Amino acid sequence: MFPRVEGTILDIRGLAKTYKGGTTALAGVDLQIRKGEIFALLGPNGAGKTTLIGAVCGLLRPSGGTIEAFGLDARRHWREVRRRIGLVPQELSFDMFARVDHSVAYSRGMFGCAPDPARIEQVLRSLSLWDKRKAKIRELSGGMKRRVMIAKALSHDPDLLFLDEPTAGVDVELRRDMWRQIDALREAGTTIILTTHYIEEAQAMADRVGVINKGQLLLVDEKAAIMAQLGRTEARIALTPPLPGVPAALAGYPVTLENGGRTLFYRGGDGTGAGKREVAELVKALVGQGIGFEGIETRESSLEDIFVDLVENRVGAPA
């Protein structure tokens, strides 16, 4: 179990959910979210991301574990807790025939807030929806509809905002626009938990990242720490002529031969630049051994590579 950390806004312990059919969506998840951070929850389809969000937001009943938000037990103080949480679900779900401004004002009222046309205007303007305020939701484009979902979730000024795949199905321009909006929310002090399939999104925005698969958190850490711990440098050196085997002088390096001995593949380092230095030493060793080569390609592993490794191979530190 984690000790409680100062500044924790959400404290999940041993959260479990088994559906009626017997499917276990969450198998004892422990997770602490810090006030003011953007936390990205990554995982393949069916990993338990949406179930985790649903359990915190009250959409489903956990089979076990506890959820504490803002220092309050979410089950006992559900009204106080829910009043301070906003949710943007994955699916576009609303009354398509309602007007944009009515729909957003409805959400605000449902969360117990007094009518505030000025605040509604502010939210709509921030999401570039003000000009569409009198339009019926069904008349909007897909991207606009997703913005309405966000406007509804922001209408009651939540302290903790869940974004379940906020940029799914939107074009690149709108996605970057949403990133800016999410960043603005962080600046305003809102804590954000987002799930995403776009690892690039997590890499660009998140302070911390959690990887979940089959209902279990495989890893939770600072993005930079994950990159440092699990990041790798890869280099491919085109050899001339091909080698029959790795020379003894290179045995100390993490290298293999590929492509019929025509490519020397290096994979090592730790994501802090150590790999690049080692590649430089490797090149010197090649020169020293008189081994000819005609090109070098290097790349640093991305968060996506780490994510794939974690999910497919379950390597890395436990959560």
Add this chain to the structure above:
Amino acid sequence: MNARGALAIFTNELLRFFRTAFGSILSPVLTTALYFIVFGAAIGGRIQEIDGVSYGAFIVPGLLMLTLLSESTSNASFGIYMPRFTGAIYELLSAPVGVAETLIGFVGAAAAKSLIIAAIILLTALLFVDYTIAHPLLAVGYIVLVAAAFSLFGFILGVWADGFEKLQIVPMLILTPLTFLGGTFYSIQMLAEPWRTVAQFNPIFYLINGLRWTFTGRADVPIGVAFGMTLGLIVLCVGVIALIFRTGWRLRD
């Protein structure tokens, strides 16, 4: 209690109603007006009085009850079923609203819509039938109770239904036939045995006669029985809805 939340749901439901006012109001009013024209004005004049009441005036409470039951049930069931169908129920489930706010919002709005339609129908009936209301305050109170009871029932139906077909089954195949057979167009005294006894097993028969008593001062059953049955239905439905919220049946996985 989140009063603003309840008001938001109530207002939103009424907005939805007025958005579709043409179909929501015109359709039931037109249908009932046709009954008044055919049975009240055209045929009613050739039928003898029942218990000293003209036939046209006799059928007003029954037709009003028919509209109240079907509108209250369908308004409430549709009101809660649509967010379930579209997925917008997530907002209700994640908001700080409980059973009280949900009932005030959804059931209150459904009942309010039915009462608006009932008032229009009563006014429309004046165009075709000459009727008076013997106990206006009791009539209003009873109509409100029936609207509330069947809106609660409709809410349960809307939670139970997993398709539009199920949403229609109960009003079309149960409520409407029972209302027709419950004495909308005739007095139970006009039936021969065993049908007179069989009719008394129809709960709608008591509701229609309760309303008829408030209109004409005469009915086949005591008014207390009708009030008691309506209140009993309200208590039963509130209990079922409280259980639904406690267990999350059909709402929360």
